[in-house]
Amino acid sequence: MDSNSIYSLIVYSLIACCAIMACVWYWSYKIKNAGVVDIFWSYNFPVIAIILLLLAPGFEPRKLLICGMVIIAGARLGTHLAVRIVKHLHEEEPRYAQIRKEWGAVAEKKMFGFFQMQAASNVLLAIPFFISAVNTAPQLSPLEYAGAVLWAISVIGEATADRQLAAFKKDPKNKGKVCDTGLWGYSRHPNYFFEWLMWVSYFVFALASPYGYIAIISPAIILYLLLKVTGIPMTEQQSLRTKGEAFKKYQQRVSVFVPWFRK
Template sequence: MDYKHLLFIALLSLIACCIIMFLVWIWAKKIKNAGVVDVFWALNFPVITVITFLLSEGFETRKILISSMFLIAELRLGLHLWQRVIGHLDEEEGRYVQLRKEWGNKADRNFFFFFQFQAISNVLLAIPFFIIMANPNTEISILEYIGLGIWVISFFGEMIADHQLAVFKKDTKNKGKVCDTGLWYYSRHPNYFFEWLTWMSYFIFALATPWGVLAIISPAIILYLLLKVTGVPNNEEQNLRSKPVAYKRYQETTNAFFPWWKKG
């Protein structure tokens, strides 16, 4: 495996993602809606996929398989976010409104660095992908099949969770209520759980490749971001502000992340 070539692909991907996020930042500044960063964070992965597919030197069948997994998952997420964010450009999401208030007159500058950090995270999270795409082995191993199986479960799990929440929010009778049906009965954030599981599937897939253990960085970063930074904490704060009583009760009975039976 040519590691210098891998670093070159990663660097090229980073430059592409940083340029895209710079352009998105200019747009976000103009329309005063930083939420568009979420859409293009997801859509940066297909850009990385195309660059890596064209330049990597691994086994063609494996390249097609893992590229398809990456493209399908991230395009689905990107489309979901596109419908949620781009359809309401005049209304910035609560977590970004809060950041804008906290940062005050430094908001535009801070959002610039925030957007660039998202580009860096794109490349860091793509480490499993870079490693897998360089694997020249012409045999697909049992670990790769296991990774594919977990990916299928996580893909449909996240899609179902997103759909259930969207249907719940569309019903005007549910205004002010908490979605606690379907997958949301077992977890307060099943969509985040299955997103993390998707990255776990890439890690397991990568274990069949030399140095594939390094791919653990991706699910580890995703887990940290979801549990401590931009995922669960921001979402929980927003829900507690908008429906404090109902959401507090939900917190007391339902696991935050890993799906499990109700407490009590």
């Protein structure tokens, strides 16, 4: 692994992501909606992938495969979030409204720092991409093919969960109800589960490259965030506030991720 190349790519990616998030923060300040950060957090991964495609010294087919995976997944999730958020652009999501309320008079200053931290997290989580993109070995490994297959399963699963939830919410008869159909009948958060599985696939892909084991940091961080910080805890707190007893019964009946992730 060429350490000079990887350090340069990290710096370029960090500059790009921080610049994008600075612009997004200014937009969010104008419209008073910090939820737009989620859209561009997703889109920043394709930005990093394009930088790697153009500048990384690795084996071209490997770069095309890993960067193509990242661009497709990031663009899909970012666009899905954009469609949802833009519909209510002048109505801030409750979780961000609550954060803004807690921060009080210094909310915008802290929000700028939060946006920059999101940019830094993009680069930190992109470790599997950097490791793979600088690998010059002239052939693809079975681990890379396995990672690509697992990635396809995760993207299809996440897209299916998102589509099922959107269809459920679109039906006026379901207002105030908890979505428990399709994948949502097996997991309270199938979208989050497949999102985590996608990061596992990037780790598996990176294992074929020197120092690929370092890439375990990405799925580990994502799992921690989803289970303990900004993912499931905040989502379920909001569901309990809006759906009350119906969501409590759903919690008792359906596992947090899949059956072996029982809570």
